[in-house]
Amino acid sequence: MAERVLLVHTGGTLGMAPTGTPVSLSPGPSVARILEQVPELAEVAELQLTVALNRDSATMEPEHILGLSRLIREQSGDFDGIVLIHGTDTMAFTASVLGFLLADLGKPVVLTGSQRPLAYVRSDARSNLVDAVTLAARKVPEVGICFGDHWLRGVAADKLSVHRYEAFETPNLPPLAELGLHIQIHPHAGAFERQVPTGIGQAMEAALAVYAPFPGMNWTLPGERIKGVLIQAYGAGNLPMERPDLQALLDHCRSREMPVVITSFCPWGGVDLATYELGRMAFDRGAISGGLHTRWAALAKMGLVLGAGGGLEDVRRAFNVSWAGEPL
Ligand code: ASP
Numbered sequence: 001m002a003e004r005v006l007l008v009h010t011g012g013t014l015g016m017a018p019t020g021t022p023v024s025l026s027p028g029p030s031v032a033r034i035l036e037q038v039p040e041l042a043e044v045a046e047l048q049l050t051v052a053l054n055r056d057s058a059t060m061e062p063e064h065i066l067g068l069s070r071l072i073r074e075q076s077g078d079f080d081g082i083v084l085i086h087g088t089d090t091m092a093f094t095a096s097v098l099g100f101l102l103a104d105l106g107k108p109v110v111l112t113g114s115q116r117p118l119a120y121v122r123s124d125a126r127s128n129l130v131d132a133v134t135l136a137a138r139k140v141p142e143v144g145i146c147f148g149d150h151w152l153r154g155v156a157a158d159k160l161s162v163h164r165y166e167a168f169e170t171p172n173l174p175p176l177a178e179l180g181l182h183i184q185i186h187p188h189a190g191a192f193e194r195q196v197p198t199g200i201g202q203a204m205e206a207a208l209a210v211y212a213p214f215p216g217m218n219w220t221l222p223g224e225r226i227k228g229v230l231i232q233a234y235g236a237g238n239l240p241m242e243r244p245d246l247q248a249l250l251d252h253c254r255s256r257e258m259p260v261v262i263t264s265f266c267p268w269g270g271v272d273l274a275t276y277e278l279g280r281m282a283f284d285r286g287a288i289s290g291g292l293h294t295r296w297a298a299l300a301k302m303g304l305v306l307g308a309g310g311g312l313e314d315v316r317r318a319f320n321v322s323w324a325g326e327p328l
Contacts, residue, residue, distance in 0.1 A: 002045055002046045003045045003046070003080040003081070003136075003137035003139075004045065004046045004047075004048070004078065004079045004080050005044075005045040005046070005047055005048075005079060005080060005081050005082070005083055005133050005136045005137055006047075006048050006049075006050065006072075006075055006076070006078075006079040006081075006082045006083070007031070007034070007047055007048065007049045007050070007083050007085065007133075008049075008050050008052050008068065008071065008072065008082060008083070008084045008085065009029055009049060009050070009051045009052065009053070009054065009085045010052055010053040010054070010055065010057070010060075010064075010068065010084060010085060010086045010087070010094075011025060011053055011054045011055040011056060011057060011085075011086070011087055012055075012056065012057050012085065012086050012087025012088060012089075012091075012113045012114075013087060013088065013113060013114055013115065013116065013117055013125075014085055014087075014112075014113045014114040014117065014118055014125045014128075014129070015029050015054070015085065015117070015118065016117040016119075017117070017119070023117055025054055025055070025056065027054075029049070029051065030049065031047055031048070031049040034047075034049065034118075034129075035047070037118055037119070037126075038118070038126050038129055038130065040130060041129065041130060041133055044130060044133045044134050044137060045080075045081075045133050045134075045136070045137045047133070048079070050071070050075070052067070052068060052071055053068075055087070056087055056089070057086055057087025057088065057089045057090040057091060057094070057113075058087070058089045058090060060087075060090045060093075060094065061206075062097075062203075062204040062206050062303070062307075065093075065094050065097045065098070065204070066097075066101075066201065066202075066203070066204060068084065068094070068098065069097070069098055069101040069102060069201060072084075072098070072102060072105070072109060073102065073105065076105060076107055079107070080107065080108075080136070080137055080139055081107050081108040081109070081110065081135070081136025081137055081138070081139060082107065082108065082109045082110070082136060083110045083111075083112060083129075083132045083133055083136045084098075084109060084110070084111045084112070085112060085113060085129075086111050086112070086113050087113055088113045088114075088115065088147075088159055088167055088168075089159070091111055091113055091145060091157075091159065091168070092145070092154070092157045092158045092159055092168065092294065092296045093296040093299070093300065094111065094154075095111050095143060095144070095145050095154025095155070095157055095296075096154055096155050096157075096294070096296040096297045096299075096300040096301075096326075097204065097300045097303075097304070098111075098143050098154060099143040099144075099153070099154035099155035099297075099324050099325075099326070100155065100196055100200065100201075100300060100301065100304060100323050100324050101196075101200070101201045101304075102143050103143070103194045103196050103323065103324035103325075104194050104196070105141065105143075106141045107139065107141055108135060108136045108138065108139060108140050108141060108142055108143075108144070109136075109142075109143040109144075109154075110132040110133075110135050110136045110144060110145075110146050110151070111132075111143075111144070111145045111146070111154065112128045112129060112131070112132035112145070112146045112147060113125075113128065113147070114128050114129075115163065115164075115165055115167060124148070124165045128146060128147055128148075131146050131151075131179045131183075132146040134183065135151055135177065135183070138183075138185065140176075140185060140189045140190045141190045142154075142176055142189055142190050142325075143155070143324075144157075144176050144189075145157050145168050146179070147165075147166070147167055147168045148164075148165050148166035148167065148168070148179075149166060149178060149179050149180060150166070150168070150175040150176075150177065150178060150179060151175060151176040151177035151179065151185075151189070152168055152169065152170045152173075152175055152176060153170055153173055153176055153325055153326075155294075155297045155300075155323075155324050155325060155326035156170040156171075156172060156173040156292075156294060156297065156325070156326050156327055157169070157170050157294070157296075158170075158171070158267060158294050158295075158296065160267060169267070171267040171268040171269075172268065172269070172270065172292045172327045173325075173327050174186060174188070176188070176189040177189060188325075192322070192324065192325030193322065193325075194323075194324060195321050195322065195323050195324075196323045196324060197305075197308075197314075197318070197323075199308050199309075200304045200305070200307075200308050201304065201308070202307070202308065203307035203308070204300075204303040204304055204307040205227050205228065205302070205303045205304075205306035205307040206303060207225050207226050207227045207228075208226065208227065208228045208229065208230060208299060208302060208303060209222040209223070209226045209228075209229050209230070210229075210230045210231075210232065210295070210299070211229065211230070211231045211232070212232045212265065213231065213232070213233065213234065213239060213240070215240070218245060219243060219245040219246040219248070219249045220245075220249075221248070221249055221252050222249070222252075222253070222258075226258070227258065227306050228258060228259045228260075228261070228302045228303075228306055228315065229249075229253055229258065229259065229260040229261070230260075230261050230262075230263060230290075230295065230298055230299055230302065231260065231261070231262050231263075231287070232263055232264065232265045232295055233262045233263070233264060233265065233271065233279075233282075234264075234265060235264060235265075235266060235269075236264065236269070236270075236271060236272050236275040236276060236279060237262050237264060237271035237272060237273045237275065237276075237279040237282065237289060238276050238278045238279055239262075239278055239279070239282050240278070241278045241281040241282060247285065250282065250285035250286060250287060251285060253286065254285060254286035257311060257312040258312065259288055259302060259306075259312050259315040259316070260286065260287045260288065261287070261288045261289075261290045261293075261298050261302055261315070261319065262279075262282060262287050262288065262289055262290055263290035263293055263294070263295050263298045264290075267294075269292075270290070270291045270292035270293070270327075271289045271290050271291055271292075272289065272291075273287065273289045288315065288316050288319050289319065290319060291319065291327075291328045292326075292327040292328055293319065293326060293327075293328075294326075297326050298319075301315075301318050301319070301323070302315055302318075305318050
């Protein structure tokens with residue numbers, strides 16, 4: 001009997017209409033239309049389609065992503081795997097949130113999309129879709145992004161190219177699978193400890209301020225509504241710690257028990273606040289090292305902990321534990 005795969009459509013370039021520039025969202029797809037355009041999918045699995053959303057992923061909000069998590073959990077019982085068709089712009093963030101929330105699902109959740117719409121010539125949509133459905137039918141319990149020649153763990157992924165068909169990478173983790181002449185799934189796929197705290201996932205705090213420093217930047221204090229801060233520091237976590245406004249910002253957050261997480265602006269490698277004196281100074285003022293977390297995984301983790309009612313110490317603890325195979 002053929003494997004059953006649930007296709008969940010959320011929008012993005014893959015399903016957009018060939019109306020010239022700018023490309024725009026077309027009315028939601030149907031299985032019949034997808035099978036008409038990619039008939040070989042029927043050879044790979046038995047498909048069912050749910051149009052959950054039809055959005056450019058730049059308009060994704062936390063409620064949409066939490067809703068997708070609920071939908072997948074409710075409907076996954078009848079399927080061997082799930083494929084989520086998603087725009088590329090925020091796919092890595094959705095993959096991070098779902099990677100945490102669905103770590104215990106026990107089934108593949110394969111996110112995919114494309115750089116060119118399915119209806120265009122030379123589109124990457126067709127091969128991405130076929131590869132994603134093939135992976136979903138292989139039953140490896142991972143939430144990952146299938147794009148170009150690779151399947152990548154979602155909680156470690158980032159979009160690194162606007163135009164290359166190989167748009168995503170997990171800079172600090174080898175791919176889960178290579179998709180060439182053969183599909184080679186690596187042994188670490190599905191093999192990670194699940195340590196997501198209970199009670200996570202009802203809500204996600206999005207009142208987070210993100211700072212991307214450059215020499216001379218003014219460190220303005222976060223607004224009243226802000227509940228957490230992410231700083232994308234230089235290199236291994238360096239910041240201009242002699243700046244009084246940065247010191248004031250860190251002290252302000254510490255006095256309000258507001259988490260300040262530091263990730264690196266560099267995709268390869270991560271933060272080690274013990275490497276340089278400047279990093280050490282930030283640590284001494286209460287900053288939390290984001291280590292190898294991508295900014296997406298860091299924002300997802302902080303948002304989920306705060307959304308579940310957790311505080312500063314819960315966020316600190318969360319960054320010391322790999323919840324779902326994200327590199328630390
Ligand atoms: N703006 C599109 C989206 O993220 C880009 C894409 O899908 O490639 O929905």
